[in-house]
Amino acid sequence: MEPTSYQRPRVGGVEVSWLGADPIPGEDIGQYRFGSKIWQDRFRYLVAEAERIGLHLDFTISASWPCQIPGLLPSAPAAAVELVCGIRLLEGPYCGSLPPPLSAPSGQSLGLSDLASPLEVVAVHVVKVVLDAQSRPLADNGEPDMRGPWHLAGTDGPAMQELEVSGGEVRVEASHLTPNHPSVGHLLVASYSRGTAQHKSIWEIHNDTVYLEPRGTVVDHFDPEGVEVVKAFYQTTVFDESTRQAFGRIQSSVFEDSLELHHTQCWTPRFRTSFMELRGYDPTPFLPLLHKRFRPTAFSPDLHIIIPAGREHNEDPHRFLYDFRRTLSDLYIHGRLNPLVQWADTNNLKFRCQPYELDIDAGLAAALVDLPEGEMMMLQTLNFRDKRNAFRLLASGRDVSGKRILSDELAACIGMAYTMTWKKIIQTANKDFALGVNQIVLHGMPYRWSASSAWPGYFPLLPDPPLPSFSDAWDERQPQWAFAKPCTDYLARTQSVLQAGHAVVDLAIFHPALKGIDVHWEDTSLSSAGYTFGFLSDGLLGLPSLLVSGGRLCPDGPAYKCLIIDNQLEMQVDTAQTIFALANSGLPIIVVGDLPTRALGLAEDVAAVDFQVQRAFVDLLRLPHCLHVTDIKSLVNTLQAAAIMPSVGYEHRDNCWLHVCRVVGHETWYFILNESDCRQSQVVQIPCKDRTTIYNPWTGSFSPIHDTVPSAPGRIGVPLDLGASQAAIIRCGLGDDQFLEHGACLASITAMRNELKDWTLQVEGWHPAEPKEAGIASIKTLIEKIGPIQLAELVPWTDIPVLKQQSGVGEYRTTFRVSPRMRRAFLEFHPDQTCTMKVMIDGNVVDGDIVGLGPLEITRALCEVTEHKLSITISTPLLNAMRALYPAFANCPTQSYGLLGCTFACYE
Template structure:
């Protein structure tokens, strides 16, 4: 466990979610009106939700309802109900005493818990996401012979004798339905090996590689006796070869289960767990739909509640295994997509055509390449395009049913882990979802995901947030915020937090309670965590307000970067030059598969005018530019879109075709060219650090939003925004809004100076319609001397400056051209706070470990600290968990009479802290310079803070504007 630092007694009540659920529409488009609530109090629809680990359906419905109520009380918008069953039986077996036949997904026992969860959401004005099946939602209980289940293609090979005659049974006969038999001349062969990860350990992987003569692949299935599997072949001489091999391929149902357990009987579909469905054909979606209609929606109350408080029907990333990704319909689909038969080229699909994430150690029994220049990649790419077409068929069928029958939307994690271009599948999903674990908190990887979603006009881009390996009961709120902020910076705008646990008792479970993944992944959110009622609500409030802003209006992005991968690499292949980021240009990625979207048009020189409105498209020389993509890019250039080739032209593109809108630059020269074309970023950030920005325009309410993230380290600089509307700071931590008092404007832009801490974010709204809601001065500050370290405004006093000690006078310039003198000040110098008292409230195991529902045993210890040190450096608190109440006293003596106020200078956001309090006045968690205005200052001040803290006295100078 870890030390959860709590600063002073909790001084506020968590905001309750008010009113009725903000029910979702089946329209997924950005820019349309939706019930997001207000910035101060966002609706449940836009607040973060918890993935909720339901152990199985035997648990108490009342405890489930209480857990949902508790989540709502700290600001969650709802839960994503996931019937976990020990990860479908993959991590831990069915515990003694449980009967998963009775508590299986879709049984009467499950239906009762499902209905109770819906009722809890209705009672508290929340919305609920739900998995479409047990575990990750990738299948349902069904008969094992249903042809809508997952299919596999199993390959076999055998050498043809040196006399080039093969008489006997084809290899693998009896494995399944024979799809193809192919003979091929082998130019060369060798054995290869590598190391790969297999369930958290490295293993050695070996395989045989065959280089096949490209004109020698010949289908032989017509020669096979379909009763005995025997074949007689005599093959002709083949030059430049070492001989022939025979390849055979069989399709069969995998019977892979997303819920597996040993049942004591086999009487119903629920006794067999749950089978994975076909994800490369709409038939798989129809299996899921039939199950729901036959076993869950039969209760009219459940169906009515789903319509009222349901949000997303959901499926996780596809974690299924096979030899070769396949569907029974794939041969026919390939003929339709590619225009020729796949069967003769099946030997090219035997290696790394399954699940990248789960099967790195089992990529295939052998590998075949052609001796042609592309080694057969063209045929493999056609196969990948066919798989993507099948995935889209599956997702679209599921979407149609979800919209039509449930009146809800579909959310899913599409494409990645599988041998397809992820970017091609994203636009099909109404609320496409990625994850912090698989994407590694990498902003550039996220940009691959958000680009196609933005082009397709999706209002919500979801993220499974906070799964970190080996961090159970150790994951800090600061780490959660770090991950969230990096997603926000890339355009992610809805989080499902991984995850809330069932808080009651369960089979074979002791304190601290039910723990999914056997402590492997973070996090286990419940009231057993000290920060549950001591800080987590602040984080959820911050996230909810930021999500509201990032879902409002339409996102605008400066540049599209062309990205075509036949299969999306888990490591990512992104824009490596630093020029765009360094010069304040935002960018996301687009695949040529996305060019077929109706939104992928050029108007007024921008691509996707009703969405990201990309001002140019960048194509790097290393990219795969297909003939069809080259034709489309030429069309875009002709319509006025700047097309920039970076580092040279990829093959297939006719140089300079498209006129003056086609440009070539050296790698790293894109930003300079964009500027030379007279283009400028939506939000140009310049600082001595790294700042990431986003820009959204909301025509519905007349407010545009800039979001700024300061990455890792403190930095100062400015942003230049392409707007002349009045700017306002929107504080996502408190919900307050106030005018930006210091900025400059010209005919087209607004320049705002900023100083930010590492991982700090700012939301700056631009609007000419907020004056009645947010008072603002008639003029603003355009420049101020360094001694002015803050300013405030109210309608009574006007603008008030915070001026610290300075030996030199200065001037404050105003937007009307006038200036005000700032004299040299004799405010007392800043001073550090030392000699702290820490009262540690220790949370420890309860006496009865068998009661998993117990929170903790609590006791206090007191520690005197000359300087602030981590708990790990205090012998009595090593490995302790709980809350820390820090206090320090300092004198506000008569010698400070020249000062009329003070700031507390903090070291930045403090890991895992709750709201910070000073003399019962609340201080914003993330601020690094806190104005003590409104906080009582008696002769002795007690501050509940952690870190190196200084007091900075200042003098208030009122400008009276």
């Protein structure tokens, strides 16, 4: 750990993750791996050092991810397993050996290729499939492709028949086959359980690094055995009484990343027993339906090998597949998450977790862990991707369970190493704050150097064509790091507001549990009308804490005013009955579109459970406070006709503004975001009877709001002027603060604007001091003085030949005059500007928004004189310099650095 790197920008905490080793040539790499003696010593050192400097310390549950444990062989009871199959196309009766698996262990790679993954036969079936010319799957050589897809035949008799296995052989009699049917064929399907041998993330395509010492594999995520092996590892290595006590003092958490599991089909050795206990029937007759093709990477399609016929022929396979997914979700939540939460608690830790990537009830998982976390990866192929409602779902789990934190792995952007800016970080954080996030974990900070590192230092996430990079390497190697403190202060102050009290949310929308974080709600009319909303899954609705009082759901928490059910044709019986019970307790419910008609899951009497679902909604709609609308477009009007009003009102109904609301004692706080890509102004109506102030998280100061406008009874109209992705924080309550003389972020009278010209620019270009050296020499930076450069007008550095390939720091100087009648004054910056700034007037630093999201007020910095000296120092990312040095960066687009425009705005 390098403490000064964290202390300079006043970072409050750090998450420590082991991502590999880069030893001196000739050294044994194993001595540095996760689990080694050196690793254990460094772990204890990190804990002690964090306590010494007052740093909050989290650590990942294992090296890389998913969770993997040293010495855990693929054959061990606690190792991750998968369900795989071997298939033989039968020409008639058969007696012989079982067909081998269609693929090698899905997680196997060069790093662990010599570790065996023994097979265990789970079941063997004869499966009837459609074998006509159109449905027969063919390989490139024209032979039948055993990987399918094969379509289950809908002939008389069972389509799947289980066979007995004796001595590794099986007998298929003529009675198992359908004779003389030209379009029906028969497959011999052997289902096996096998260790995945996974030792790296499914996203790591070409990485064969071995992370563990001794070598080991990923744990079973669906059985408590996978937790027990984690507990045993830590108890026998680095957990002792001293360390446990230190965890409590430095508020440590153990973190588990998203479920990036390699598997053909998820499985666990005790699945059959658990399934029978949870679902009430044996899954074995349906096992052939579970098999999938091997996926070499996360980008590969997820394809079933055997496809059931449509529901009109037989619903049982479809209902079974739901029960299978529901059982995996239950096993993960109750067999892994709950035990890990309990284990963390016994060691003075909190458990932070990203509970997604599989079809699990992510909302319920978020409610059960101590610290749920999401991420904004900025890559459309990832499950979480740019889905705002995924955050809302996790926030709902946090809120209904009475937890405080929703964490956010921020700015882990693919292809953006040495490209990320603080402006982009603040903009993205603001958007996530408006969706319920209230803790930022910035990605990431590597060690300064390694044995083979090149300038500007060690970074394990550099581009390795064809693979892109990940952002970013934050420390002193970056010119922007010297400007980090105002930005981290902004994030810390905003988090402090959003962690206080509890969230209040207008509406809850039902979200089917097994869709995970894939929340489909594309309509924007609710947020445009001023409503906030969250999503409640089946598991969340089943929590005993979800009570109704005074027409509000969870009245001491989010206090939802209404539950919305949107076009759900199927639903779990217990969920339908719970929703009716909530309605019967006085909660308004609006059903949009079609009513549910089918129960999810297989039952002995399918018609009876279907009727229970139908009956629940028929009875619900008889209640006077429950409504049915045919189209989502009428939802806002229906809500307002029922006197279910939004928490705030916007002047413009067609807008891109979002907000969240927190209640802290007798105060109510609003975080209001302009999510659009341009500056916008409008009046926001807020329910408030007490004093209203605006909070500036850049400075930590409050200002009174003087220029409110007439509004509806019980509300005030606050005019706001916000830049793209800029936010305003408004407090309604009885605060006792020392106000500044002027407010900020408020729309006001028209300003007199003057674009500032005639600048002098002095640049410090950053380059490697020893470009051919590796190791500790790689962190040495040579500062090249360039300038002064006279600029009549501001232009990007790429338009100035001497700066075209430069990264570093630039200082701009000019003068401007102020009218003696000036009441308030601002600097306004070009919206495309990305660089971080330090603004000084007459030698004094001006505190405030240093990334240029909105106007920077400079009123207090102006003294009696009419002419003032202005200095604006900007810092850049390193990309343009990296493009000139390294071929791996050559194809990255050049960034437009520099001060792109600056206007003085004066209000008289």
